[in-house]
Amino acid sequence: MGAGHSHGASASWGPAPRQIRLLMAALVGPLVLATLVGLVVLWPDGDLEVSGPGVDVERGTAEVQSIGPCRQEVEGCQLAQVELLSGPGAPGETEALLPYGSQAPEVVAGDRIIVSFTAQAPDGEQYAFQDFDRGPPLLVLLILFAVGVLALSRWRGIGALASLAYSLVLIAAFTLPAIMEGSSPLLVAVTTAAAIMLVTLYLSHGLSVRTTVAMLGTLVSLVVIGGVGWVFTEVGHFTGLVDEGSQYISGIAAQVDLRGLLLAGLVIGALGVLDDVTVTQTWAVWELADVDPDASTRSLFTRAMRIGRSHAASTVNTLVLAYVGATLPLMLVFSALSLPFGIAVSQEVVAQEVVRGLVGGLGILAAVPVTTAIAALVASRLVRERTAGSAPSHRA
Numbered sequence: 001m002g003a004g005h006s007h008g009a010s011a012s013w014g015p016a017p018r019q020i021r022l023l024m025a026a027l028v029g030p031l032v033l034a035t036l037v038g039l040v041v042l043w044p045d046g047d048l049e050v051s052g053p054g055v056d057v058e059r060g061t062a063e064v065q066s067i068g069p070c071r072q073e074v075e076g077c078q079l080a081q082v083e084l085l086s087g088p089g090a091p092g093e094t095e096a097l098l099p100y101g102s103q104a105p106e107v108v109a110g111d112r113i114i115v116s117f118t119a120q121a122p123d124g125e126q127y128a129f130q131d132f133d134r135g136p137p138l139l140v141l142l143i144l145f146a147v148g149v150l151a152l153s154r155w156r157g158i159g160a161l162a163s164l165a166y167s168l169v170l171i172a173a174f175t176l177p178a179i180m181e182g183s184s185p186l187l188v189a190v191t192t193a194a195a196i197m198l199v200t201l202y203l204s205h206g207l208s209v210r211t212t213v214a215m216l217g218t219l220v221s222l223v224v225i226g227g228v229g230w231v232f233t234e235v236g237h238f239t240g241l242v243d244e245g246s247q248y249i250s251g252i253a254a255q256v257d258l259r260g261l262l263l264a265g266l267v268i269g270a271l272g273v274l275d276d277v278t279v280t281q282t283w284a285v286w287e288l289a290d291v292d293p294d295a296s297t298r299s300l301f302t303r304a305m306r307i308g309r310s311h312a313a314s315t316v317n318t319l320v321l322a323y324v325g326a327t328l329p330l331m332l333v334f335s336a337l338s339l340p341f342g343i344a345v346s347q348e349v350v351a352q353e354v355v356r357g358l359v360g361g362l363g364i365l366a367a368v369p370v371t372t373a374i375a376a377l378v379a380s381r382l383v384r385e386r387t388a389g390s391a392p393s394h395r396a
Contacts, residue, residue, distance in 0.1 A: 024212045028198075031219065035198060038191035044177035058117045060087010061133045062096065064109050071124065076100035080107065080129070088117040089127075096127040105132070112136065156204065163200035170195060171268075179264065182255035186226065189264035193222055193271045201275065210282050213378055217278040217371025222267060225363035229266045232355050238262055242349040262352055270360040273319055277364055278371045281308050285375035293383045300376040308368035316361040323357035 062082035070077035078098040084090035096115050098107050107113065112133035118126055150157040175192045179185050197218055205211045240258025249256050285304045289295060295303075324331075327350050334344035345354060 024209055027216060028212055031194060032198060035191060035194040038187065039174065039195060042178050042183050042188055042191055043174060044181050044183075046177070058088045058119075059130065060090055060115055060117065061085045061135070062087075062090075062113055062115045062127075064107060064111045064113060065093070066109050067098070067107065070097070074100075078107075080113075082113070082115065082127070084115070085112075087115070094127050095124060096129055097125060098129045159204045163203045166199055166203070167196045175264075175268075179256060179261065182257075185257055185260035185264035186230070186267070189267040190222070190226060193267055194219070196271060197275070201279070205279060209378060209382070210286055210375075211279075213375045214275070214278040214282040214371065216374055217281070217367055218271070218274045220370045221274050221278070221363045221367035222271065224366045225270050225359055226263065226267055228362055229263050229355065229359045232359065233259060233262055236351060236355065238348060238352060238355075242352060262355075266356050266359060269356065270319075270363050273315060273360065274363060274367050277308075277311060277315055277367045280311055281368060281371045282375045284308070285372060285379050289379040289383050295380065295383070297376045297380040300380055301372055304372045304376065305369065308372055312364050312368045316364050319360050319364065320357040323353040323360075327353045 062084050065081040065083055067078055067080050070079045077100050080096045080098050082094060082096050084092050084094060096113075099105065107129065112135075113129055114131045114133050115127045116130045118128075146161055149160055153160060170192060174195075175188055178188045197215055201211050201215050201218075205214070238259055240260075240262050249258070281304060284307045285300055288300055288303055292299075330347075330349055331344065334347070334350075344350060
């Protein structure tokens with residue numbers, strides 16, 4: 001009964017044998033070292049200089065007090081009396097120009113808005129509406145999200161939220177400035193992905209052999225995504241100049257490699273999906289081995305792959321539909337212009353999302369068998385070590 005309880009009580013099975021721990025350390029050690037070297041070498045020095053239209057514009061938030069007509073007799077022109085909450089001139093009150101026209105957003109008293117400030121503009125025109133301030137509703141949504149994660153995952157949810165915060169801080173402090181300073185976006189993205197993976201997987205799922213196996217599967221899949229993505233961005237003659245954002249960046253920071261930026265987004269965007277797949281597959285193998293300690297490596301791999309095939313099919317579908325959804329407004333434009341489907345898809349702004357979806361899907365398809373194979377090898381070895389270690393005490 002004691003042996004049976006040890007088989008089914010926990011998938012962790014206590015400390016892993018020394019040989020397996022040394023093997024995992026030998027595999028993870030070089031990755032940790034390479035990640036640290038990448039962070040040191042690529043870390044931005046803060047000397048970034050940009051120039052171009054809009055660079056000198058400052059921004060802040062304000063609350064609309066009242067709305068009236070502009071001083072100039074221009075049909076539809078409106079001027080808002082606002083209380084500055086942050087940014088240049090805050091705290092204080094001033095006037096801000098509002099957009100007008102048939103497609104202009106409707107602004108009413110009480111709205112919180114983002115205003116731009118241009119010091120070189122004439123008096124009375126220095127402040128202008130830029131967008132609505134969506135900070136408060138986003139904060140409420142963030143709180144609801146955090147409460148939901150904690151309610152479902154409890155203590156593990158704290159690790160998940162900490163991992164998310166760490167990922168966002170790393171991207172803001174390292175990834176974006178490094179790319180803006182002219183570093184290779186692909187190298188920066190790979191370093192970012194490795195740094196995120198090393199911390200968040202262990203933080204969310206604990207320091208264990210299982211987590212290490214999931215991380216190794218994720219790493220192999222990221223290599224596949226980076227390699228295949230690089231090939232097809234070269235073969236497809238992608239330029240990276242596909243939207244207003246990338247065109248603006250090319251105007252104010254010519255040192256940014258826009259083609260590499262496409263690859264960087266592909267690697268980082270696929271990381272979250274790969275984590276889900278690799279962790280699920282690893283945990284599935286562990287549970288199967290825990291239920292059937294006599295299972296061979298081949299048996300564990302075969303049974304876990306049945307789970308993996310279903311998971312991969314649904315995840316690939318989700319990933320591709322997410323990228324399709326990002327181009328839906330543009331596809332409507334192409335539909336209105338009656339462009340043939342082949343020509344519409346060949347447009348770079350659509351084709352890049354197709355490449356992201358398909359390359360990310362290939363990464364998922366690689367992650368399932370690779371992670372399952374590694375997990376089956378390690379889990380079956382752990383089962384044999386545990387069975388051998390518990391056999392004498394069981395006979396006694």
